[in-house]
Amino acid sequence: MEEVLARGGNDQLKGKIMATLFFEPSTRTRFSFETAMLRLGGSVISNPDMMATSSLRKMESLIDTGKTVSRMADIIVMRHPEAGTVHELATSSIVPVLNAGDGPAEHPTQALLDVYTIWKEKGRLDGLTIGMVGDLKNGRVPHSQCRLLKHFEVKFVFVSPEALKMPDDIVQELKENSREMRVTENIEEAISEMDVIGMTRVQKERFSSEEEYKKYAGIFVLDVELMKRAKSDAIVIHPLPRVDEISVDVDSDPRAKYFDQVHNGVVLRMALLSKILT
Ligand code: CP
Numbered sequence: 001m002e003e004v005l006a007r008g009g010n011d012q013l014k015g016k017i018m019a020t021l022f023f024e025p026s027t028r029t030r031f032s033f034e035t036a037m038l039r040l041g042g043s044v045i046s047n048p049d050m051m052a053t054s055s056l057r058k059m060e061s062l063i064d065t066g067k068t069v070s071r072m073a074d075i076i077v078m079r080h081p082e083a084g085t086v087h088e089l090a091t092s093s094i095v096p097v098l099n100a101g102d103g104p105a106e107h108p109t110q111a112l113l114d115v116y117t118i119w120k121e122k123g124r125l126d127g128l129t130i131g132m133v134g135d136l137k138n139g140r141v142p143h144s145q146c147r148l149l150k151h152f153e154v155k156f157v158f159v160s161p162e163a164l165k166m167p168d169d170i171v172q173e174l175k176e177n178s179r180e181m182r183v184t185e186n187i188e189e190a191i192s193e194m195d196v197i198g199m200t201r202v203q204k205e206r207f208s209s210e211e212e213y214k215k216y217a218g219i220f221v222l223d224v225e226l227m228k229r230a231k232s233d234a235i236v237i238h239p240l241p242r243v244d245e246i247s248v249d250v251d252s253d254p255r256a257k258y259f260d261q262v263h264n265g266v267v268l269r270m271a272l273l274s275k276i277l278t
């Protein structure tokens with residue numbers, strides 16, 4: 001698939017239509033899905049602001065929205081600020097529905113591209129120590145990463161304040177899969193054992209108030225000084241967007257892979273769309 005992308009795509013999905021229904025802001029995920037579909041020769045119908053401009057404004061339900069859009073498109077990609085809503089719409093859809101992020105719950109295709117990035121960079125998953133740093137309570141990406149990586153022989157190191165720790169149900173899943181894990185608030189000490197430094201943003205939009213958010217904003221910042229403590233062959237990943245949790249100076253460090261992830265996301269989504277629609 002990387003070769004197909006390098007050649008500029010093909011007409012594998014000519015005649016197929018993907019609908020992107022975004023109820024929450026996005027730069028990467030929507031453009032990435034749309035790029036993937038277009039590179040495969042398919043077409044896209046899109047509403048990047050469903051909250052403001054779709055018929056939900058006229059009290060139409062998500063169920064009826066699913067029934068309607070799935071009678072026009074061959075596949076639906078949806079993002080929504082509330083957990084479980086993508087599943088809700090999918091129950092009424094007659095075509096596949098892909099979760100592009102549902103509130104603080106899950107972001108499965110981001111996790112897939114993260115795991116693809118790790119495998120591409122490190123050549124393996126088994127035996128790696130994977131760090132997840134930041135807002136592990138509200139960050140849907142670390143949740144989905146855990147649900148994928150629990151199937152591999154990896155060690156998890158969770159770095160967060162107690163109030164933003166990884167949810168208990170996910171920790172329980174990792175235990176049931178006999179995964180080794182360590183929980184700490186000390187990134188200076190923990191970073192040296194990580195093969196993968198997975199940074200995440202404090203999810204401002206999930207906090208009840210600005211005051212509450214400010215208690216945690218800027219709590220972990222990966223900068224050039226901190227990178228001196230990291231392994232020479234570690235990689236830094238981040239789903240983006242970033243706020244201040246990775247200093248811009250780190251971008252030129254060859255271990256920084258977060259913009260390479262954007263390319264990997266297109267490739268991964270091309271593979272996914274191809275698999276589902278052919
Ligand atoms: N990684 C990610 O979900 O980015 P966007 O919010 O820009 O789609």
